[in-house]
Amino acid sequence: MKRHLLEAADLDRDDATLVLDTAAQIEQALAGREVKKLPTLRGRTVVNLFYEDSTRTRISFELAAKRLSADVINFSAKGSSVSKGESLKDTALTLEAMGADGVVVRHSASGAPHRLANWVRGSVVNAGDGTHEHPTQALLDAYTIRHRLGRLEGVRVTIVGDVLHSRVARSNVRLLHTLGAEVTLVAPPTLLPVGVGAWPAEVGYDLDAVLPKSDVVMMLRVQAERMNASFFPSAREYSRRYGLDARRMGALPDDAIVMHPGPMNRGMEIAAEVADSVRSTIVEQVANGVSTRMAVLYLLLGGAPQ
Amino acid sequence: MTNYLIKGAKPLGGDAVDILIEDGRIAAIGDSLSATGAEVVEAAGLIALPGLVDLHTHLREPGREDAETVETGSRAAALGGFTAVHAMANTDPVADTAGVVEQVWRLGQEAGLVDVVPVGAVTVGLKGERLAELGAMADSAARVRVFSDDGHCVSDPALMRRALEYVKAFDGVVAQHAEEPRLTVGAQMHEGDRSAKLGLTGWPAAAEEAIIARDVLLAEHVGARLHVCHVSTAGSVEILRWAKSRGVQVTAEVTPHHLLLTDACVEAREGVGGYDPVFKVNPPLRTDADIEALRAGLADGTIDAVGTDHAPHAVEDKESEWASARPGMLGLEQALSVVIETMVEPGRLDWAGVADRMSVRPAQIGRLAEHGRPIAPGEPANLVLVDPAVRSTVDPAALASRSRNSPYAGRDLPGRVVATFLHGAPTVLDGKAQK
Numbered sequence: 238m239k240r241h242l243l244e245a246a247d248l249d250r251d252d253a254t255l256v257l258d259t260a261a262q263i264e265q266a267l268a269g270r271e272v273k274k275l276p277t278l279r280g281r282t283v284v285n286l287f288y289e290d291s292t293r294t295r296i297s298f299e300l301a302a303k304r305l306s307a308d309v310i311n312f313s314a315k316g317s318s319v320s321k322g323e324s325l326k327d328t329a330l331t332l333e334a335m336g337a338d339g340v341v342v343r344h345s346a347s348g349a350p351h352r353l354a355n356w357v358r359g360s361v362v363n364a365g366d367g368t369h370e371h372p373t374q375a376l377l378d379a380y381t382i383r384h385r386l387g388r389l390e391g392v393r394v395t396i397v398g399d400v401l402h403s404r405v406a407r408s409n410v411r412l413l414h415t416l417g418a419e420v421t422l423v424a425p426p427t428l429l430p431v432g433v434g435a436w437p438a439e440v441g442y443d444l445d446a447v448l449p450k451s452d453v454v455m456m457l458r459v460q461a462e463r464m465n466a467s468f469f470p471s472a473r474e475y476s477r478r479y480g481l482d483a484r485r486m487g488a489l490p491d492d493a494i495v496m497h498p499g500p501m502n503r504g505m506e507i508a509a510e511v512a513d514s515v516r517s518t519i520v521e522q523v524a525n526g527v528s529t530r531m532a533v534l535y536l537l538l539g540g541a542p543q
Numbered sequence: 544m545t546n547y548l549i550k551g552a553k554p555l556g557g558d559a560v561d562i563l564i565e566d567g568r569i570a571a572i573g574d575s576l577s578a579t580g581a582e583v584v585e586a587a588g589l590i591a592l593p594g595l596v597d598l599h600t601h602l603r604e605p606g607r608e609d610a611e612t613v614e615t616g617s618r619a620a621a622l623g624g625f626t627a628v629h630a631m632a633n634t635d636p637v638a639d640t641a642g643v644v645e646q647v648w649r650l651g652q653e654a655g656l657v658d659v660v661p662v663g664a665v666t667v668g669l670k671g672e673r674l675a676e677l678g679a680m681a682d683s684a685a686r687v688r689v690f691s692d693d694g695h696c697v698s699d700p701a702l703m704r705r706a707l708e709y710v711k712a713f714d715g716v717v718a719q720h721a722e723e724p725r726l727t728v729g730a731q732m733h734e735g736d737r738s739a740k741l742g743l744t745g746w747p748a749a750a751e752e753a754i755i756a757r758d759v760l761l762a763e764h765v766g767a768r769l770h771v772c773h774v775s776t777a778g779s780v781e782i783l784r785w786a787k788s789r790g791v792q793v794t795a796e797v798t799p800h801h802l803l804l805t806d807a808c809v810e811a812r813e814g815v816g817g818y819d820p821v822f823k824v825n826p827p828l829r830t831d832a833d834i835e836a837l838r839a840g841l842a843d844g845t846i847d848a849v850g851t852d853h854a855p856h857a858v859e860d861k862e863s864e865w866a867s868a869r870p871g872m873l874g875l876e877q878a879l880s881v882v883i884e885t886m887v888e889p890g891r892l893d894w895a896g897v898a899d900r901m902s903v904r905p906a907q908i909g910r911l912a913e914h915g916r917p918i919a920p921g922e923p924a925n926l927v928l929v930d931p932a933v934r935s936t937v938d939p940a941a942l943a944s945r946s947r948n949s950p951y952a953g954r955d956l957p958g959r960v961v962a963t964f965l966h967g968a969p970t971v972l973d974g975k976a977q978k
Contacts, residue, residue: 324859326863347866348818349818352865367743407740431734431738432736
């Protein structure tokens with residue numbers, strides 16, 4: 238494995254499989270235990286450096302590090318020196334001086350984790366950078382698919398929604414391709430990047446045409462502000478053309494699953510009855526996020542298995 | 544004033560001759576000249592060119608003297624072989640009054656390393672709302688002829704039309720930063736495969752081409768001169784070629800970096816981390832196909848000039864995440880080397896062509912009577928002596944600019960400026976600035 242996890246392309250097929258296998262082992266090791274904690278990263282320090290509000294991702298990483306017995310520091314931009322104008326580099330040097338072994342970073346600027354990796358000796362884990370990538374989300378999604386369907390090779394995954402601004406989509410396209418899945422992107426053309434043709438994925442505009450051929454449907458969050466920038470005419474029209482409701486869910490093959498990285502806009506990209514159906518893996522994804530992130534921290538920070 | 548006898552230089556790459564400089568002008572050219580009291584400059588094997596002229600330089604003074612001053616930028620220019628540079632108007636305060644342009648002009652005179660020719664803002668404060676006092680700047684001691692809101696596009700078509708018309712009264716030219724602002728909101732890099740992959744907001748080629756197309760039509764309609772700054776796309780070259788074939792009075796420049804570098808620089812490569820803002824520039828680095836079209840356009844004259852868009856930035860404005868870094872890169876000291884690398888060595892431009900694109904035409908566009916002149920007796924002694932054979936690796940720490948944001952760091956480039964003469968006095972000798 239590389240020293241940092243900055244983007245899904247940092248993982249080749251063996252590395253990615255190792256992360257998923259390790260996550261499964263960790264889950265087994267903790268199953269049924271009263272004390273859900275492993276001593277693996279005792280004495281190591283993990284800093285959660287969050288420049289964007291993201292309670293879900295932060296607590297997932299925090300729990301992952303704590304379950305591995307690491308010391309965890311949460312460094313959020315609000316109310317810290319960052320909000321007083323301290324640069325990313327100065328923050329990095331501060332963390333470096335404190336001896337952080339791992340830095341988990343979430344930033345609104347694409348590429349910020351790559352810059353950070355130039356300035357710290359510890360491992361950098363990208364927890365979401367701008368509209369670029371969110372590799373641990375892709376890992377937990379791959380883990381969830383493999384867990385539910387028993388395989389990744391040849392699995393047909395359809396990713397629906399705001400691909401243009403989605404770091405989840407970018408990481409999933411790359412990682413799922415690495416792991417042998419077949420990815421199709423469905424979105425209004427305004428929400429697909431110019432250049433998407435170079436991605437290892439099929440692209441389509443018609444959700445109904447793709448659903449019967451999908452083993453997995455992954456719905457992306459659509460942010461309300463996109464509406465004001467004329468990416469689509471109205472929430473209602475978006476929902477009608479690209480939302481997953483019960484009728485559309487009925488077009489899926491029998492064992493197909495429905496995923497969403499959260500937070501959801503119920504009634505917009507996904508209907509409540511779909512989100513709460515037996516096909517939905519949304520809650521499972523959250524649980525799998527902790528195991529997968531434990532595996533990443535364990536493999537990157539190099540704790541010896543106990 | 545000391546006289547100089549340059550021995551054995553090859554004007555425009557021709558036969559070796561001696562060039563005698565007296566009282567700021569070329570006194571004689573011939574074989575085995577001698578002159579008592581003249582200081583001899585050995586120039587065997589060196590190419591002599593008219594002093595280079597830059598239509599597009601950011602000197603940052605007044606306002607950002609921590610990034611560059613007129614003096615440090617002038618020194619960088621002299622070391623790059625330039626004898627005249629046009630200082631862009633986006634200073635603080637903006638060069639939109641006679642007072643500011645005269646201040647910049649005077650600072651240039653005091654530094655004495657290069658003729659600093661101020662560019663006046665087209666609109667007050669570069670805001671694109673109403674015309675600045677263009678005539679007052681033209682009539683000032685700075686004698687402004689080039690007007691530009693560079694950094695911003697004069698995007699209002701009615702205002703652009705008025706500017707083009709108005710400057711005809713004093714033979715001025717509007718130099719447009721062609722960027723349709725509504726198409727480039729939040730734009731970070733060239734829009735294409737790499738922006739999609741890197742998750743950076745795209746800057747579409749069409750945003751440049753749409754403005755150039757509009758402006759050449761306006762220039763034709765009102766019979767005015769238009770100059771297009773930093774042309775960066777193949778489509779722009781096509782539009783310019785079409786406009787010139789119709790007789791539109793349009794000229795254009797290309798930067799050294801757009802001749803050499805592509806958006807691949809933004810991606811991580813072996814040993815180089817990705818998202819390094821030293822490669823962030825506006826307009827952005829484009830594709831191999833664009834580079835090819837720009838080189839072809841410069842070779843056939845569709846693009847008239849090389850303009851450096853030398854844009855110094857303080858370390859803290861570049862050593863950050865990509866989105867918050869300022870756009871721009873250094874260019875004065877490596878411009879000639881990049882042109883040798885991309886145009887001369889591949890055989891696309893000879894030395895006469897280099898002189899034309901880097902001195903003669905930019906001087907004509909800027910209406911500079913004393914620059915871009917032939918190397919001939921009686922002409923002003925604005926000259927540069929270049930050793931085309933030497934290659935060296937660019938070290939940003941060794942540059943004369945106050946800033947270090949060179950995109951060529953670590954790159955091996957050909958050509959060395961050995962000497963530069965400004966009005967007969969050496970500003971550079973043996974590769975070293977003389978003050």
